[in-house]
Amino acid sequence: GNSVTQMEGPVTLSEEAFLTINCTYTATGYPSLFWYVQYPGEGLQLLLKATKADDKGSNKGFEATYRKETTSFHLEKGSVQVSDSAVYFCALRPSGGYQKVTFGTGTKLQVIP
């Protein structure tokens, strides 16, 4: 079946540090890939997505590239801010019109001033 594996947290970084959160997936065909973010007390928000191989999703300074050859979708940001502190979820949605989103376990990011 489909699955998503992402790095364990929590991740603690100083402000302006470089962020990488690793994500790999297992799926047949060509799934769409997503990063969701959950700020404290709020719901899951779509951060970025990529729907085909070599696509780069980007939003709010975050980027992730769909790498079919390594089945990866790592999240990166060049300079994190305290306001980026949240839980980040990697996720996939299979091809073929299915609506189910499969999530990873989430990685908590804490950015300290």
Place this chain on the structure above:
Amino acid sequence: EPEVTQTPSHQVTQMGQEVILRCVPISNHLYFYWYRQILGQKVEFLVSFYNNEISEKSEIFDDQFSVERPDGSNFTLKIRSTKLEDSAMYFCASSESAGVSYEQYFGPGTRLTVT
């Protein structure tokens, strides 16, 4: 900005009791979903709902679960006889349509504690 809302934010119930979790999706959305996250584990898909029918469900969504859209605004998840292992955060989501280009918007969740 429109948002998905869920009530209550926290529900405590005794094992064997029925519980109803409520959601108000975004008003022009047609597809509705429930997910859950057991503490420390992955967010798991439960069910999707469209046109008053279940369109997709996971193996978790067994006979003790049911969903309903009782009126034009609410979407509910009922658990008939709760078990300890049903303790989790339950997220409702909605989308305008089913295609991958249509984002699923999530609510803040209801934390269910079964004692």
